[in-house]
Amino acid sequence: xxxRPTVPMTTPPDTLLVYRLGSLGDTIVALPCLHKIAxxxxxxxxxxxxxxxxxxxAAPAQSIVGPSxxxxxxxxxxxxxxxxxxxxxxxxxxxxxxxxxxxxxxxARGRLNAxxxxxxxxxxxxxxxxxxxxxxxxxxxxxxxETGFQERECERLARTLSALGSIxxxxxxxxxxxxxxxxxxxxxxxxxxxxxxxxxxxxxxxVLENDWGAxxxxxxxxxxxxxxxxxxxxxxxxxEDAERAKLVACNWRGSTVNACGKLMPxxxxxxxxxxxxxxxxxxxxxxxxxxxxxxxxxLFSAHNRPAKWHPYGQQHRSIHSMSGxxxxxxxxxxxxxxxxxxxxxxxxxxx
Numbered sequence: 169x170x171x172r173p174t175v176p177m178t179t180p181p182d183t184l185l186v187y188r189l190g191s192l193g194d195t196i197v198a199l200p201c202l203h204k205i206a207x208x209x210x211x212x213x214x215x216x217x218x219x220x221x222x223x224x225x226a227a228p229a230q231s232i233v234g235p236s237x238x239x240x241x242x243x244x245x246x247x248x249x250x251x252x253x254x255x256x257x258x259x260x261x262x263x264x265x266x267x268x269x270x271x272x273x274x275x276a277r278g279r280l281n282a283x284x285x286x287x288x289x290x291x292x293x294x295x296x297x298x299x300x301x302x303x304x305x306x307x308x309x310x311x312x313x314e315t316g317f318q319e320r321e322c323e324r325l326a327r328t329l330s331a332l333g334s335i336x337x338x339x340x341x342x343x344x345x346x347x348x349x350x351x352x353x354x355x356x357x358x359x360x361x362x363x364x365x366x367x368x369x370x371x372x373x374x375v376l377e378n379d380w381g382a383x384x385x386x387x388x389x390x391x392x393x394x395x396x397x398x399x400x401x402x403x404x405x406x407x408e409d410a411e412r413a414k415l416v417a418c419n420w421r422g423s424t425v426n427a428c429g430k431l432m433p434x435x436x437x438x439x440x441x442x443x444x445x446x447x448x449x450x451x452x453x454x455x456x457x458x459x460x461x462x463x464x465x466x467l468f469s470a471h472n473r474p475a476k477w478h479p480y481g482q483q484h485r486s487i488h489s490m491s492g493x494x495x496x497x498x499x500x501x502x503x504x505x506x507x508x509x510x511x512x513x514x515x516x517x518x519x
Contacts, residue, residue, distance in 0.1 A: 276307045
């Protein structure tokens with residue numbers, strides 16, 4: 169029998185452990201939950217148990233949460249850990265911390281895996297576990313009967329934490345990265361040579377199936393440059409993306425900044441925060457830009473079903489091709505950009 173999720177302790181915990189594996193995007197979609205946890209248990213020492221990324225392009229959770237104060241410390245959980253000795257060492261580490269409560273924020277991996285996790289953490293001495301997805305409903309992203317789209321992952325995660333109260337995903341504060349003054353200054357310095365307003369793009373990502381291709385990006389940038397020649401262009405991404413960024417930037421008429429590999433994730437968010445529009449693959453920078461309130465146009469492939477990983481909010485738009493990302497035409501992206509830019513101008517005039 170699968171254990172039921174437990175409710176928050178009557179006595180606030182001194183130390184709680186948040187269990188969340190994943191990379192940049194996975195951490196960002198959990199931001200509203202991290203804010204709710206900090207709000208509910210402001211005096212607890214909050215620790216995050218997370219994985220060591222296997223990809224050089226996958227930023228660890230620590231580089232996303234950073235000095236925000238939402239989390240006070242980190243425990244490493246290497247992906248694929250299965251040996252009895254490694255699990256024993258992790259158990260000893262958790263026991264030594266005297267964790268009172270765990271907040272379970274894991275991706276849905278099936279009820280049996282959830283039950284296995286419950287057993288392990290109970291053996292680690294944790295008395296209360298909140299958010300364990302023990303039902304079929306909590307294990308799955310709900311399907312919209314009209315569109316056939318999945319609910320976004322941030323919505324499913326919020327449902328798993330219903331014991332803590334409602335989470336307002338539409339509230340900007342729920343997505344606040346709580347950037348430091350130092351990070352904001354680095355962001356401002358990065359874009360200091362750009363024309364304003366400016367557009368930002370990301371052409372990278374760790375999943376090959378999500379890569380739109382250098383030639384399509386080159387054509388898109390060349391066409392958008394003719395439409396928005398008074399705009400600057402900020403290109404963000406990992407160091408591996410720098411060479412493609414250099415080639416594409418040659419087609420932009422205005423000022424450009426190639427920040428690929430030059431900024432930490434939170435510094436990237438700071439640099440993008442005043443952008444007019446973000447265009448990018450299904451990858452971490454897309455979710456970073458969305459968290460900063462920048463209208464985003466995401467290019468999605470059949471790697472995921474709509475709209476689980478689409479950015480949350482009415483201001484964003486996603487082009488999702490179940491035939492593969494190469495089926496997305498440059499014309500379609502240009503039309504979407506023009507529509508979003510026109511809508512932004514209209515909204516600014518109304519304001």
